[in-house]
Amino acid sequence: MTASGRLLVEILSIGDELLMGQTVNTNAAWMGRILEEEGWRVNRCVVVSDEEAAILEALVDAESRADLVLITGGLGPTRDDITKHVLCRHFNTSLQLVPAVEDRIVAWFERRGREILQVNRDQALLPEACTVLDNPLGTASGMWFDRPGGVTVSMPGVPYEMEYIMEHGVIPNMQMRLQRDGRLPKRAHKSLLTMGTGESQLAAKLGAMEDELEAVGVKLAYLPSPGSVRIRLTAEDHAVDALGAAHAAVLECLGQWVVSEDGAPVEKALGDVLRENGWTLAVAESCTGGALGAAMVARPGASVFFLGGIQSYSNTAKVNLLGVKAELLAEHGAVSSAVAEAMAQGARKQLGADYGVAITGIAGPDGGSEAKPVGTVFMACAGPSGVRSVHHRFGRDRKRNLEMSVRGAAQLALEMALNEVGDAKPASGVADSL
Amino acid sequence: MTASGRLLVEILSIGDELLMGQTVNTNAAWMGRILEEEGWRVNRCVVVSDEEAAILEALVDAESRADLVLITGGLGPTRDDITKHVLCRHFNTSLQLVPAVEDRIVAWFERRGREILQVNRDQALLPEACTVLDNPLGTASGMWFDRPGGVTVSMPGVPYEMEYIMEHGVIPNMQMRLQRDGRLPKRAHKSLLTMGTGESQLAAKLGAMEDELEAVGVKLAYLPSPGSVRIRLTAEDHAVDALGAAHAAVLECLGQWVVSEDGAPVEKALGDVLRENGWTLAVAESCTGGALGAAMVARPGASVFFLGGIQSYSNTAKVNLLGVKAELLAEHGAVSSAVAEAMAQGARKQLGADYGVAITGIAGPDGGSEAKPVGTVFMACAGPSGVRSVHHRFGRDRKRNLEMSVRGAAQLALEMALNEVGDAKPASGVADSL
Secondary structure, X not given: OOOOOOOEEEEEEEOHHHHXXXXXXXXXXXXXXXXXXXXXEEEEEEEEOOOHHHHHHHHHHHHHHOOEEEEEOOOOOOOOOOHHHHHHHHOOOOEEEOHHHHHHHHHHHHHHOOOOOHHHXXXXXXXXXXXXXXXXXXXXXXXXXXXXXXXXEEEOOOHHHHHHHHHHHHHHHHHHHHHHOOOOOOEEEEEEEEEOOOHHHHHHHHOHHHHHHHHOOEEEEEEEEOOEEEXXXXXXXXXXXXXXXXXXXXXXXXXXXXXEOOOOOXXXXXXXXXXXXXXXXXXXXXXXXXXXXXXXXXXXXXXXXXXXXXXXXXXXHHHHHHOOOHHHHHHHOOOOHHHHHHHHHHHHHHHOOOEEEEXXXXXXXXXXXXXXXXXXXXXXXXXXXXXXXXEEEOXXXXXXXXXXXXXXXXXXXXXXXXXXXXXOOOOOOEEOOO | OOOOOOOEEEEEEEOHHHHOOOOOOHHHHHHHHHHHHOOOEEEEEEEEOOOHHHHXXXXXXXXXXXXXXXXXXXXXXXXXXXXXXXXXXXXXXXXXXXXXXXXXXXHHHHHHOOOOOHHHHHHHEEEOOOXXXXXXXXXXXXXXXXXXXXXXXXXXXXXXXXXXXXXXXXXXXXXXXXXXXXXXXXXXXXXXXXXXXXXXXXXXXXXXXXXXXXXXXXXXXXXXXXXXXXXXXXXXXXXXXXXXXXXXXXXXXHXXXXXXXXXXXXXXXXXXXXXXHOOOEEEEEOOOOOHHHHHHOOOOOHHHOEEXXXXXXXXXXXXXXXXXXXXXXXXXXXXXXXXXXXXHHHHHXXXXXXXXXEEEEOOOOOOOOOOOOOOEEEEEEEEOOXXXXXXXXXXXXXXXXXXXXXXXXXXXXXXXXXXXXXXXXXXXXXXXXX
């Protein structure tokens, strides 16, 4: 437990594939988010290999600090999965067959028309000392162990199975326990998202305000990612009441750079503005291949504003499907403000949308030139008040260039839409026209 | 150092944003991959908060085990970044101004036309005891500390800056040191990717072979993700010579389920087959909004085979841009095999491609019905030999449904392309036609 009475959590992820980077540990991030929402504090995350000694050492260490230890991974039916055996040794217990779990596993295989093997049935062998947490999405159950000083839970590493067990088993059981013990944590966050400047400039601008905020118990953090800086305000206990005013003061101070007042990603902020105003969006994507459209539909409810688009990766597609003039391509090249603007206008027209947004650039690692090096990207947005384009020179990394392109295009469209509703923002990137 | 003489590495990531899940720890995965390629062993990854006591405890712990400790994060110019001060305390040293670094920082701001602040200049204050590792991509330098028993390096948490310092500073310096000490590790991996069955079935099929492989020093691991299982073979020292034969034996045994012999993701395998045969690809995406196209262009060189596509999120786009008949939509609904096939044929025709691949489905969380619940997705592929479609019923999670749709569509196209070259594969999903 922390000094402020918050539940202290540690996460122990097991798997060589995580250490070797064959799998990204998205589980830990997901758990961090949901635990934070509960007001619990994640103190540490540890990743260890599929080896008994390493698992035991990390487990003992985590249990010495944390109220709740969450273990993921190593529960599959194959030989490299040893977590269950390590837990039996650690909690001095042995495996027993749980018939209800076996029935569920058999039914799981029957529904899928797959042959069931002994190793699958063996997943119903569970430590006697644990309380089983149901997993209807797979064959490995969650295991809840009460121990002196807290609770340890083991879950499969498959993300949606872990998420189910967290949401339906771990969180509600833990909440009941905290309620019983009269431990109701109080903590809150607010965020805002800025673009167009760096974290040092933001910190300088906030200056003295940061001291005042700390004095009332509100902590600031700067979270930079490519192209944007998220600012997070955190308050605990009594300071929670001061959070609203603190957030408003920071918004006021940084207004010129704020692209989303609730810290939502720029694509979400764009979707919100379009939805609120009944506007529709179409895209035209060259180098990003569809990533902007994918970002726009990543959240539910996109069909209200997103009509679709054209993935005009080839020049033929730009001409045939977007109506970009061949002479324009010949004169300026596919990576140019003229072509980006024609693509945006083409998408707007072809889909019959209020806004058309286009991206064309050189993602790399090849294809650059002296005049247009790798990382050169043009973005354009055509809307009711005309067309505007910007260009950026990102770096040499293809993945990052594609991400930045999506974010930059969404920002340009967001700026134009906000201008249309009268909430003016300064221009991003290097303006090419208008 | 491990028993086999491999360099032992531990990663220490610093940042509340990682613990709270606001940022996914992709740095650790990237480092894991590159260190593994060097034949070094990542033993443990730990994430701790921006607090001196937590950082110090984890650092002392990691240094007690590892030859090389890699720290990321907490080097920004703002107040919540305390790593540099913690390192000074830990290594009993103090900060001094490094003029060459200051010059670089000043130039960095001048190039961008941004005002430089004192906090930015202060990033040239670095621990006296360290060797500075250049970071031309940002303002926080890498710091290399020699210590009894090994090396500790601190790097910024911004991924591309960390990657630069790793590739240009940490790896070459460490290699020189290992060469000097005559410690040349030997280790190798091979992978293959399967789809269409689970890890227990794969393990059962491999059966006795697994014992034989272990006897010659080749270790197997099963790495499941939604829709596929990657199998990784690892060999150390003398066993490296046995790896090729072991990989061939596993391929032979599991042939019916193998979709990529080198373990490449299915989208990469599809791109490779298309490239090798000089075929082109077009996409038509409804629920995925462009994610299949984005997956196809994620790797360099996609312009050889990827022509583009239509993001037909709205029905109007399906009719106007893909030529799907309005009667077909009215009769079968947008989420149907008939419409998926018409979309695939439309994409093939509109883009003039050899293969057209289409996705239409209900990603959720809303929009499902009794007959077509959330997670129902139809995929179709039109190629030189006709059109084929399959449908899947995934789950209730939007993000996962979109991922699985992209993978399923790429698998369908890969199967058709492999059939065309005579390397037949069994059908995936539930076949709807052909």
